Amino acid sequence: MVQANGAAPAAVARWLRIGTGLVGLDRTAGYFRDGFLSAEHVDAIVRGISHVRGRMAGVMSDDYRSEVEGKLLAHAFSGAPPAEIGRIARAMGNEVAEVSGGVPAAEDVSLNTLDYVITDDGRLSGRFDVDAVTGEKMMSALDVWSRPRPEPDGSADARTPSQRRADALHQLLDCGGGGQGLVSAPRTEVAVTVPADHPDLASLRWMGPVTEATAAAAACDAVITSITLDGQQVPIDLSPPKRLFTGPVRKAILLRDTCCIKCGAPATWSDCHHIVHWADGGSTTLRNGCLLCRTCHRAVHHTDWDITMGADGHPWLIPPADIDPTRQPLPAYNRRTLTLAA
Secondary structure, three states: OHHHHOOOHHHHHHHHHHHHHOOOOHHHHHHHHOOOOOHHHHHHHHHHHHHHHHHOOOOOOHHHHHHHHHHHHHHHHOOOOHHHHHHHHHHHHHHHHHHHOOOOHHHOHHHOEEEEEEOOOOOEEEEEEOOHHHHHHHHHHHHHHOOOOOOOOOOOOOOOHHHHHHHHHHHHHHHOOOOOOOOOOOOOOOOEEOOOOOHHHOEEOOOEEOOHHHHHHHHOOOEEOOEEEOOOOOEEEEOOOEEOOOHHHHHHHHHHHOEOOOOOOEHHHEEEEEOOOHHHOOOOOHHHEEEEEHHHHHHHHHOOOEEEEOOOOOEEEEOOOOOOOOOOOEEOHHHHOOOOOO
């Protein structure tokens, strides 16, 4: 088929996807047939509806499919490019996943992979597939270090974008060598936008929509800046940034917990987590903070694990009912593994 029509494989794949995906999408098919929608926009709508369907626990009803189709068509006719339609569909899929209790594929770290091999000529070649937050950190860091710079004679940067990104990776590896003490290496800055009136519509600058739970986890150990916008999205007020868990408070938490309180991962792999979340009025104090590695941090935000501060001044973990029906509190990892001196 590719050779007979002279079409590239990517174009053929899009045609097949549109052909099978338009079943039941009569409005989209009609607008496409009449020339009101491009093939790229139709493909974005088809893929968007497929994404939302994949986030649902059950079968998508005809009424809900029609509702999703209508929303995506409205954005297409308002001038949204195909990529924007895809981001809107992911946001809708996140809402569905929150209701059904699932983690969207974009935020499921269990799907993360990174593979590499040393080639015959001594180079390192590889590929990766990572979640939205990891991707956001990578793209944010590479964006800073891969920007064009003038040549010594003042002429434009002669490197290609691919070469600039490779040089940026080299620079990041030089800067990010892990320390072994209580102070970890500098962290990549990630911007998470959370509308005050719609916290379920949080999004990352590069990777797009994320769930409210992922946004809350990212905000645990972050700089929080509140920006007030008017009806035309013009900033009218800006609060001073507040860095969470810095200075003596962070050091005290590191000394008390020594490691992730759930699994025992090193402190250098861990975030400072608000036991009562910052967005819910939780304070940035020693009694409201604890160490959680990235994996356990996600588990606390996305599942039914709870944390409480005990009378002994140490955090205690409360497991979900499906692990322990009585939900008996467990001491922090460093307290569970204490041994008496011989």
